[in-house]
Amino acid sequence: MRKLVFLALVVALIASLGVACGPVAAPTPTVKRVLVGFTASQTGKLNKESKEQIQGLQLWLEDVKKAGGIKLKDGTMLMPEIKFYDDESLTDRVQALYTKLITEDKVDFLISPYSSGLTQTAAVVAEQYGKVMITTGAASDTTMEQGFKTIFQIYTPASRYLTGAVDLLQKLDPTAKKIAFVYEKERFSTDVTTFAQKYAKEKGFDIVLFEGYDTATTDFAPFINKIMPPKPDAIMGGGHFTDGTTFAKQLYEKKVPVKFVAILVAPPEPAFVEIGDAAQYVVGPSQWEPLARYSPESAKAAGLPWYGIGVADFTSAYKTKYGYEPSYHSAGGYAAGLIFQKGLEEADSVDAEKVKTALDRLDLLTFFGHIKFDTAAKTHGKQIGHEMVYVQWQKDAAGKLVKPVVWPLEGKSADAQLRKQ
Amino acid sequence: MKRTWPQSFLWLTLLIIVAIALIPILIDSASLREDLFLTLMLVILASSINIIMGYTGYVSFGHIVFFGLGGYFAFFLMLNYQVHFVLAALASGVGASVFAFLLGIPVLRLRGAYFALATIGINEAVRSFVTNFEPFGGAVGMFFNYAVYDAYGGARNALWFAYYAIVAVALVTVAASFLIKKSKFGLGLMAIREDQDTAQVLGIDPTRYKVLAYTCSAFFPALAGAIFFFKNGIIEPGPAFALLRSIEGLVMVMLGGYGTVTGPIVGAVVYERLRAFLITNPNFSSLHLFIAGLLLLVIVLFVTAGVVGWLRQRVPLLRRYLE
């Protein structure tokens, strides 16, 4: 009896609250949960990059929650939630974990792990369940040429990763003739430098050295000793953060007399500045930069629709939340969420097939840049809109190291400089 | 005709594995299938290591080299010559065995720590070689076009197919492990383990025995590697020759019970379940390596014989029944 009274009271309370708070005319929107799953490299060698990617994604999630969800046309609010496991930076468990996400946790959509190798492994699982997977932190071309139909890449692929550096060099010093390539021997860096080398040859450069180093390399003396004799004008290559930073530092210590150094991945990271003067003049391709000039205005100029958060808003929100500047991995994480959100809105449904069709049609500008996916059968899902920007560490008037964007010309915030000893 | 108990024990063990392996098929759970796939793969690896380590007393630290080579051989055949997966896997097993045979003749002359170090060296040398070997894709490795799976009824079926294959290989491995242990050959191996010089006096040719054991123990991991990388669709030198996984294999053998047939199985299952639990548990996920290490230390220090060995010591009755 007492229970009944209590229940009645509760019901009455809820009802009165409902009347008090809810606007009378509009029915309360139905909220539907959308689960997004992925694996993250919380441990192992990729944990730094992966962590930033996840932080970016979590920022996106917060923003969506603040906005009350993703609104569909019938008023339904989609409330995304994320579910992820640690993959230890190893391919071992990636397939098992993605299968678990799909069949047990019943996730609706997927985001890729960090790095091309793990992504390809995950793609085999995502594809067979027809789950849409947005890949971020995975720039390999070859992954996107394996006939996958539900995988969408937002990074500029490896084939266009370093080619801008070749153009920049030619523009900066038309007399430059010889380039030495030294790269990390793994999938991504090998892909990038192989394409860049081919491109450089087409542009009339001589490749005086093309050699790879092992992932865990900390001593670049053997390479530097080989670089010196043929007297190259430029050095390009690198791999990931640790080795790239070390390489730049040792090039500086050994006073290698080249005019131009472009290194993958490391230079755009704010932490690159820790090597001090060795960072000066180093050029690096970046998927995204806090100084990138993407805005609703530039969208209009390019004749593209603009979508989502602004560059400055993202940068400051990220800084407030995590205490330091976002890198392009962070931006990639946020962008993955954003593109997925746009896909849902356009599809006006959570149906995978409809979202896939919507993503196929996407052609827009975001804070991350231009996003458009290839729809050809062979290369479906490959990113064809997004472009790299190139930063260069330079000393400002006060002698402080900064990294303005120097290429492409239309997006630059400072002029590129030739390296001086 | 009356069967002896050890034979029945083998059938019982195989029956249990089959029964467990059937569960994901019956309830159509891909997630459980993936978990079991990994577990069975480790059962194969641990049981194989046990043949050379548990029976013969030679600690093969770099045993993963056969897993990696198997994967590479099979992948190469499937990718370049469109060889059917089963054939490619078998060929890779034979290839790895031949490699082990040729390698074993000189390397098995080494004893104790020297042999252990040599196997590490071999694994690292092979990994570096493959990283530079262009026909195997070098540092980038090799990968399948998604359409490759069409020949096996699409990727979804292919993954089930890979699962059946791993179950089959696991069964054969366990049976082989059992038969070797119970044969005259196995007795010879164990005599070598206890005292190689005495064994020689008793008329056992240690080199022949050891090399044969090494050859056998290379065959099954190669098959497992072929299946694993077929399923992944990509093979790269790093994951193929991961020394850490090799050492984890040793841990499993120790955990379950060195020199027993069921030990490596129990060890692989317990270790893998524990790791999976720690990784997917938000409270422990960052500490899983530490916990795995602590557990290993406790076993090594206090339960040297492993789970199965401990049971055999504690419950004399089991000695007759538990192999």
Add this chain to the structure above:
Amino acid sequence: MNIDALVPSSIDGLMLGFVYGLAAMGLTLIFGVMRVINLAHGPVIALGMFAVYLIGTQFGVNPYLGLIAVLVLGLVLGIVMYFVAVHRVINAPELTTLLATFSVNLMIIGLGTVVFTTTPRAIDMDLGAFRTGAITILGTKVVAVLIAIAVTVGLYLFLYRTRVGKSIRAVANNRAAAELMGINTTGVLALSFGIGIMLAMTSGGLIATLFSFTILAGGVYELKSFVIVVLGGLGNPTGALVGGIVLGLLEGLTTIFMPVGWVPIIEYGVFVLILLIRPTGLFGAR
């Protein structure tokens, strides 16, 4: 054309060789005294890197002074490690001690990843450089070589000139006999393990002044240490220095004539070959 690189490359290789040798010394000492291959060697080297780094960043201590603190720290850590992980199984078959030390490896890496993450660290040291033509010799490397030599000489004097050192050698030679002679073998074993870890951590600290590192960075040096130890003779600490120099020179010379990526194949190939042909090492006693 490649000949131009010969001199600078050999000098670089030679200098690095001293550091390699120092890194391997702890491993070989422990093996020589108690037949234990310390699989926690790599992580311990990494701990040495972090110790010097943290002492430097937290207390503003010069890395070279920090090395002295690392000596003490390493000795204590080593003795603790001995009693926790090794003592109980010191007489068990090799596999047992391999796994015991490997469990320590897992624990250090596991905790280290949580505490330090895998973000690379570097100690910013600049002692200038000596330059002529294509040759550049960094001050930090010269100091590293000098310290490596000093430590080796110190270890030699300790083992051959002091009473404790002599008892360590006695235990290494024949533990049972040493015990009969009234030597406290447990104490000696613990001390030797402590010194082994101390050497490993010191080398780590030294490497940290040259290259950037993460908690996983010790792995490379652990593998190289195996090669060096075999070159110099398992269990022979001074041989380790020679082994290190040989390896360093080998790296310096071979890289000129072939892609650097092929060097590990040669290294490990040589390693296995020496094991097979002359397991006591090229320079070891028969």
